[in-house]
Amino acid sequence: MGRPIRRGGDAGARRGPRPVRPPPPDLSKPQERIEFEVHPADDGLRLDRFLRVRMPWRSRSSLQGLIRGGRVLRRGKPARPGESVRRGDRVTILVPQPPGPPPDPGAIPLRILWEDDALVAVDKQAGLVVHPVAKHRLDTLVNALHRRYRRLDDPAADRVPRLVHRLDRDTSGVMVVTLRPEVRATLAAQFWKRTVKKEYYALVDGAVPADEFEIPLPIGPDPDARVTLKRRAGEGGPLRSSTRVRVIERFPGATAVVAEPLTGRTHQIRVHLAAIGHPILCDALYGDGAPVLDREGRPVLARQALHAWRLQFAHPLTGAAVALEAPIPGDLLRAAEVLRRR
8 A cells, every 4th residue: 555645846856766676586586585565554463464465375374483483584683473563664584495406497388379578478288387386486387487588687678577367277278477567557457347358168067058158156255165265156155256158069978168257256167167067077176076087097187177268358558459369278179079979
């Protein structure tokens, strides 16, 4: 939360020039330090709660362990358990390094669908984590993009890849990433206003009866789940949600569909299809997770059968329409062929 802007007079001159912020870290290299500035809205928060908000992928107990181990500094000095942060504090985490050589982000293949000075769009492969989290620090899509675009030794050429949307680890398909800060805000606004059109290809369990329909079920957290991110649909969900579904092929006991999310909720397509009794095949969180097997009993698909197929938006600099398509990957095509021959 920023400070309010004062109107009139020479207030800007009295405050002086803004300090020059250092460039974001190059995430293609191991991070040894992570720094956060305490904003006015966080004044008085317990240190562990402050860090939990800034690093939601880490558990509170692990953050408390870092504090007790002297790896969290407040104003340059080791912080004490239970203390609070104050506005203007700088909190530093000395990141413990795992044993062994770090992964090489340059070894992660990038399937480029679109690239210019403002944007890059990739066809993300299934199994690839999008951004660094506790167990994945250098083997994510963001790490690979930093290896491709970061140039800390040449500020004029340095470009910082920034996410505007995400895909689950086991969902493949189109992702667009901005390379200029002013572009990110413009493109993010299109996602926020729902003017970006997204189509997903999915293989679902059971025979879907209607050819085309809409699922208008609200979505909220699942209070009975052991997984924090799990959601459920139905009455009482706090977030209005809607997904349009179109059948493109029917198999014995399964259906291929195109799902178009009209809202942008966590796990929306997976939750909605499961709620109407047609969970996505191989989805362990919202279905039974059983793999698709060929006639010899060999698995041909073991990850959720969901692919971000098409993405359409207006280019944030030119306004021209950009239509991207990621080919349906081989594992989904093989699974569809097995289902077709049942």
